[in-house]
Structure formats: C-alpha cells, structure tokens
Amino acid sequence: DTGVSQNPRHKITKRGQNVTFRCDPISEHNRLYWYRQTLGQGPEFLTYFQNEAQLEKSRLLSDRFSAERPKGSFSTLEIQRTEQGDSAMYLCASSLERHNQPQHFGDGTRLSIL
C-alpha cells in the first residue's frame, strides 16, 4: 500500500492557462474523490468516481472543470481558462466501496494562479 499519490505537488500558472492534475489512488480502491481546499477552510467535495464512472458532481465543478478516470485506476482533473479564484489545494482521496470505509487522502496539488 503506497498511499494516494498526486502530481504535481505545486503548480504555478498564469490566469487563462489550462492545468491538469493527476491522482493515483490506492490500488485496490475503486472509489476516487476530488476535493478543493482553500486556505483556512475544510475540503469541499468536487466529484467522485466509482471505477471509471463519474457518479456525482458538485455544483462547484463549473464547466471549466473536467475530471476523468478512463480505466478505473488513475484520475485527472483539468481546469481550463484558469481564474484567480481557482487558486487552492486540490485533494484526491480514494476508498473501498464497502460501507464505513474511510477515505484516504493524498498530499494534494497546490495551484497558484498569477
């Protein structure tokens, strides 16, 4: 068990650029979640996958955001035409499908928009 891995750890980009983050979940976990965390706040749910199916999306996930998990393993989160307000820590978590199984979090990707 190598834990949830997220890349890159930090991303600095200019406003208007596109960015993509990657998450590799714990290998046997079939559920994968994306959260956004701004400074001094708790994480906010963005979306989750069960295997390759994206089953739920928060209203926070605007049209500029897209997430994929094509083979049910790693996932990518893309933000198009980034805005200042997108600056945040983006956290990925994974879990088993069974009830009461906790979500295991990665270190996150910190996005800074110049």
Next chain:
Amino acid sequence: AQTVTQSQPEMSVQEAETVTLSCTYDTSESNYYLFWYKQPPSRQMILVIRQEAYKQQNATENRFSVNFQKAAKSFSLKISDSQLGDTAMYFCAFTMYNNNDMRFGAGTRLTVKP
C-alpha cells in the same frame, strides 16, 4: 443538506494535558458516519477516528476518543495526554451511509505547547 460546524477556530493545550474539540452537524438521515481527520502543517490529511451513527458506543483509538450525542447531533473529539505531534488542523467530517461525498467543517487549529 448536511452541514458540519466547528465553532472553535483555534485552540491550544499544554503538553500532557487533555483537550476537547467540538463539532456539531445537521442531517435528517439516521444512518451516517462521522470522522475526525488531522492535517499537520503542509502534510497529508490522515484519519484519526470514526464513528458509525447506529453504534451507541463511543469510538476510541488510543489517546483519542469521541463523545457522540446523536440526538444533539454533536461529535466532539477528546485528546488525552496531548503530544507535540498532535499540533495540526483537525477537521470533523460527515458522510452519508453510501459514502459518496464527505462534508467537512472549517477546522480547528490545535497547538500543543511544551
């Protein structure tokens, strides 16, 4: 909608003493899970303890225990024999029984003083 409230933005405790962090939540569901997560500075969020709503017995993990009051919708965390390594942000979190999205409180920043 489920909401989680942590009314103590910051707390401090002397090493070896006991501290209690408060959390209240709002839900109309009867089956759900509650969690406390710890996020040390610039480090990964890790699970401290979890409670299943259908269990009346309070969960305990070594120095960490909870006081779960279902009728009052209260879920406090008690840390006994506080250690310097307990310094972190602590987040209370809630998930429905099917564990789709996790709702977090705003967090309590705990500082353990030597």
